[in-house]
Amino acid sequence: MGSRQAWAVAAVARHQPACRAWWRWPTSARLASAHISNLAPPPRPDWETRRLHTSHIKKFWEDKKTTSLALVDAVKQVRHSPTPALALGFSGLVPFMAVPAYMMTTGLYEAELAQAQLYYGASILSFLGGVRWGLTLPEGSSQPPDWHNLGYSVAPSLVAWLGLLAPHTVGVLTLMGGLGLAGYMDIAMWGYPGWFKGMRFCLTFVAVLSLWTTLVFKMTFSATKDSAEEKGVVKSVLE
Numbered sequence: 001m002g003s004r005q006a007w008a009v010a011a012v013a014r015h016q017p018a019c020r021a022w023w024r025w026p027t028s029a030r031l032a033s034a035h036i037s038n039l040a041p042p043p044r045p046d047w048e049t050r051r052l053h054t055s056h057i058k059k060f061w062e063d064k065k066t067t068s069l070a071l072v073d074a075v076k077q078v079r080h081s082p083t084p085a086l087a088l089g090f091s092g093l094v095p096f097m098a099v100p101a102y103m104m105t106t107g108l109y110e111a112e113l114a115q116a117q118l119y120y121g122a123s124i125l126s127f128l129g130g131v132r133w134g135l136t137l138p139e140g141s142s143q144p145p146d147w148h149n150l151g152y153s154v155a156p157s158l159v160a161w162l163g164l165l166a167p168h169t170v171g172v173l174t175l176m177g178g179l180g181l182a183g184y185m186d187i188a189m190w191g192y193p194g195w196f197k198g199m200r201f202c203l204t205f206v207a208v209l210s211l212w213t214t215l216v217f218k219m220t221f222s223a224t225k226d227s228a229e230e231k232g233v234v235k236s237v238l239e
Contacts, residue, residue, distance in 0.1 A: 070197075071187060071197070071201060073194060074187065074195070074197035074198035074201065075201060075202065076198070077193075077194040077197075077198050078195055078198040078199055078202060081195040081196075081198075081199055082195075085195075086199070089199050090202075092124065092203070093203060093206050093210075095116075095120045096117065096120070096121070096207045096210035097206065099114060099116070099117040099214055100210055100214045100217060103214065103217045104217070108221055108223070109217050109218050109221040109222065109223045111223065114172075115168065117211065117214055118164070118168065118171055118175060121160075121163075121175045121179065122160035122163055122175060123160070124179070124207070125156045125157075125159060125160040125175060125178050125179055126156055126157040126160045128179075128182045128186070129152070129153045129155060129156035130153060131153075131186070132149055132152055132153040132185075132186070133149075133150060133153035133154075135191055135192070136149045136150065141191065142190050142191035143189070143191050152185065156178055159174060159175075159177075160175065160178060163175040163178065168218075169215065172211050172214070173215075175211060176208050176212065179207055179211075180204065180208055182204075183201065187200055187201055
């Protein structure tokens with residue numbers, strides 16, 4: 001045996017206990033220790049990126065193509081909505097749609113019904129702000145309970161209140177703008193399931209359209225006798 005062979009045998013004999021201990025490890029443990037250096041910690045959530053959005057753009061304005069594709073996909077998922085949400089959500093459109101439907105049938109503008117529709121729309125707008133508040137409360141939620149989210153959640157109630165204080169036409173326009181903006185904010189934000197975003201789009205579209213139709217009937221249809229007398233009384237008091 002040459003000197004080199006003798007040195008190799010001595011080296012193996014010297015490290016034999018350590019080699020045996022290594023191969024006695026379970027295979028999964030050896031693989032884990034071999035790859036542990038390649039593991040990276042999971043990225044922390046970036047609230048600035050996930051605050052408003054279907055795309056990863058940090059500003060309010062989004063990529064229109066990305067947003068439109070996400071909206072189409074969300075509307076397709078409405079059929080997968082939970083049955084209670086589907087039934088309660090679309091049944092909530094009845095007070096919105098019943099007022100213009102009645103006016104279209106009779107051909108007369110009813111001021112009391114239009115005002116009742118405005119009151120109902122204000123209550124719905126206030127409710128929509130609470131949805132965002134509730135989203136931020138669970139631990140590990142996709143949206144933190146910060147000033148942005150909680151501040152936004154109380155804004156719809158203030159807009160609804162201002163809409164009720166304003167004259168009827170201005171109030172209807174204020175309510176339409178509030179419903180439309182709240183719908184956009186919910187559709188464009190991370191955290192809500194696709195079926196919810198699809199429902200929000202459909203419900204908001206019908207509600208705003210119903211309010212607009214009532215406003216158009218106010219300008220085109222003749223008022224009922226009671227409404228005309230009420231306007232005369234108000235005019236005489238102002239004079």
